[in-house]
Ligand SMILES: *[C@@H]1O[C@H](CO)[C@@H](O)[C@H](O)[C@H]1NC(C)=O
Ligand SMILES: *[C@@H]1O[C@H](CO)[C@@H](O)[C@H](O)[C@H]1NC(C)=O
Ligand SMILES: *[C@@H]1O[C@H](CO)[C@@H](O)[C@H](O)[C@H]1NC(C)=O
């Protein structure tokens with residue numbers, strides 16, 4: 559088939575999808591909604607969203623789990639071998655390919671990505687390098703037009719209309735996903751990149767705001783929730799409390815070298831003692847790092863203060879990667895366990911409170927540890943907030959207003975991330 563005709567077919571298919579999507583949604587939606595699964599079959603817990611993908615001829619579709627990544631420049635996934643994919647042609651032949659090249663990961667460990675011919679298409683395809691968030695290694699992928707169908711929401715339930723989007727993503731061979739959780743075959747990007755999902759939803763106008771609300775579950779047994787779009791957002795059993803009313807905000811900081819999200823922690827406060835954070839220390843938010851990591855100078859002061867305020871709790875031999883651990887039972891009887899909060903005092907004056915559920919991780923039946931990690935003396939960024947600290951916290955990455963919203967633990971507000979009502983209204 560002639561390239562131009564192929565393109566036309568694809569564009570027509572996309573446009574008709576789009577109309578269908580809007581026509582099917584009589585209820586007014588404010589966001590798109592996805593269930594979030596916690597996976598524990600890998601070396602670190604990872605979290606995924608479930609999304610429906612359709613081939614561009616609209617003949618096949620399937621649900622897949624995509625790892626939630628708030629840092630990566632592009633969406634990437636398994637190339638489904640017997641699907642009709644629509645690869646973007648290579649550099650010299652195509653503007654879309656030229657435009658994505660600056661987003662391709664550059665590192666000496668990535669071997670140069672030679673243009674690969676896709677059988678049956680008769681032209682070379684567009685190479686993009688990505689970083690595997692599980693192994694940290696470089697993966698060669700092929701740039702590609704995707705089609706995703708997503709559920710709409712009013713913040714309370716799933717509505718009966720779906721929303722279609724056609725981001726340009728990238729696909730890689732199945733071997734790239736060997737280190738991923740068993741049922742996860744892709745990376746869904748919610749970063750500030752123009753190729754991330756939030757920016758890709760608005761190719762036809764400002765329908766869905768560039769706001770990602772994330773609520774990571776603490777267990778694998780019940781899903782958490784991710785929204786893209788404005789609120790309201792509700793969690794059971796308080797069906798009339800818009801979660802936005804529980805949020806505090808701090809500015810998101812620009813970082814010219816990253817599409818990830820950065821904030822500024824001014825001080826870490828533990829039981830009225832404030833540990834000031836040096837002005838050069840930036841804080842990154844991560845959905846793929848398991849624990850909050852602190853540069854050694856900061857870690858040492860926080861750990862010392864924490865030991866002081868917990869000196870009545872019997873300690874235990876440290877279990878890596880942690881170095882402050884506690885005994886949780888005496889002669890087989892579990893002892894009550896509550897430690898002082900760790901407060902992150904943020905730019906703008908608001909406080910993100912890390913309470914026991916997010917500061918202490920149960921390691922064995924009898925031992926629990928302070929879930930903070932020493933990142934080394936030269937760690938950049940100085941602080942990375944990891945997923946253990948996000949679980950059962952409702953957070954919002956708002957690219958419209960450049961703010962980060964956070965609830966602190968929902969458990970003290972009598973709800974959790976596993977409490978979205980996924981019942982679909984008919
Ligand atoms: C929409 O949500 C319903 C109910 O939660 C689910 O059964 C369905 O698979 C979802 N559809 C898409 C396209 O995600
Ligand atoms: C912290 O200090 C304030 C005022 O100095 C005092 O009222 C409060 O009880 C102190 N809190 C703790 C946990 O020590
Ligand atoms: C634990 O059990 C031993 C032997 O039964 C007893 O001597 C000891 O006092 C107990 N310790 C505590 C803290 O209860």
Ligand SMILES: *[C@@H]1O[C@H](CO)[C@@H](O)[C@H](O)[C@H]1NC(C)=O
Nearest residue numbers: 802807956958959960961963
């Ligand atoms: C974002 O900014 C708009 C307009 O300035 C304002 O109406 C809205 O309340 C802001 N949203 C948040 C979450 O602060």
Ligand SMILES: *[C@@H]1O[C@H](CO)[C@@H](O)[C@H](O)[C@H]1NC(C)=O
Nearest residue numbers: 715794797979980981982983
């Ligand atoms: C979930 O939403 C449906 C539809 O609004 C409602 O009928 C049901 O009672 C809700 N579930 C709970 C547990 O509130």
